[in-house]
Amino acid sequence: MPNALITGASRGLGRALAAALAERGWSLLLTARGAQDLAKTHESIRHLAPVETIAGDVADPAHRVHLAEAAARMGGIDLLINNAAVLGPSPRPTLLDLRGPELEEICRVNAFAPIAMVQALRNLLPPGACIVNVSSDAAPDCHEGWGGxxxxxxxxxxxxxxxxxxxxxWRVYWVDPGDMRTQLYEESFPGENLDYLHPPEASVPGFLELIGGKKPSGRYFAQDREALYPSF
Ligand SMILES: NC(=O)c1ccc[n+]([C@@H]2O[C@H](COP(=O)([O-])OP(=O)(O)OC[C@H]3O[C@@H](n4cnc5c(N)ncnc54)[C@H](OP(=O)(O)O)[C@@H]3O)[C@@H](O)[C@H]2O)c1
Structure with a gap:
């Protein structure tokens, strides 16, 4: 059984990916800060595959060490999905009103922690391992209130x-999952009716195709399954 570590697996896209991989026989190591919601994910898929959960903050170096120790006990990690992310303050302030510590926290969780996670696991990711960093259309585009x-x-x-x-x-993919009806999206547009949006499960097939395929490292869009930019 191949092994996968998924961050932010307690809800939204992370939970949908965990369920899909468990159905396909992957052994899973899952994390998120909220222990209760993480336990619910565990409960919902434990009949499908071996699942270990460790609650904690991906931006905390000590938590990453705990995850690496668990990964070593599993015999290594074939797939790392750096999915955990935070929006920052909601409603979203413009850059002039985004405070320095808030911007630092967003970058710490969304950008520094994924790379630090790879560093923590570097000797546990064999040749051929797949690293998926979940990106966003907010990366290339500049819109009011989305600066941080x-x-x-x-x-x-x-x-x-x-x-x-x-x-x-390694195969390294940075993937825009497309718009999804999740807590993060609800925080982005507080009070708006988001019924028209796809659930996170709609983005899962695109991720599975990348994970199970042989596409070169690069940036991809999960919902259209097309490369956004030239790959390496
Ligand atoms: N929803 C969209 O339309 C959309 C669009 C583009 C990109 N994305 C990206 O898709 C990914 C999944 O987002 P989502 O929409 O599924 O959001 P979500 O429902 O809010 O889920 C985020 C997950 O990350 C966890 N998390 C947040 N901060 C963490 C931390 N410091 N340490 C550990 N876990 C943490 C959350 O659990 P805890 O809070 O309990 O820690 C939760 O499990 C993110 O990378 C997001 O940027 C989403």
Whole structure:
């Protein structure tokens, strides 16, 4: 059974990916801060595959060490999905009103933690391992109120590209999942009716195609399953 570590697996896209991989026989190591919601994910898929959950903050170096220790006990990680992310303050302030510590926190969770996670797991990711960093259309586009979150995802894209160039032994994908009806999206548009949006499950087939395929490292869009930019 291949092993996968998924961050932000307690709800939204992370939980949908965990369920899909469990159905396909992957052994899972899952994390998120909220222990209760993480336990609910565990409960819903534990009949499908071996699942270990460790609650904690991906931006906390000690938590990453705990995850690496669990990954070592599993015998390594074939697939790392850096999915956990935060929006920042809601309603979204313009850049002039976004406070320094808030911007730092967004970047710490959304961009620095995914790369630090790869560093923590570097000896546990064998050649051929797949690293998926969940990006956003907010990375290339500039819109009012999206400066902090968008900058963190642009940073993640750049770091992912460098990781790919420097590590041809891995497949590194940075993936825009498309718009999804999740808590993060609800926080982005508080009070709006979001019934028209796809659930996160709609983005899962695009991720599975990338994970199970042989596409070169690069930036991809999950809902259309088309490359956005030239790949390496
Ligand atoms: N929804 C969209 O339309 C959309 C569009 C483009 C990109 N994305 C991206 O898709 C990914 C999944 O987002 P989502 O929409 O599914 O959001 P979500 O429903 O809010 O889920 C976010 C997950 O990340 C976890 N998380 C947040 N901060 C964390 C931290 N510091 N340490 C550990 N876990 C943390 C959350 O659990 P806890 O809060 O309990 O930690 C939760 O499990 C994110 O990378 C997001 O940027 C989403």
């Amino acid at each position: 979150y968008g900058a963190s995802k642009a940073l993640l894209d750049h770091l992912s590209g460098t990781l790919a160039v420097e590590n041809p032994q």
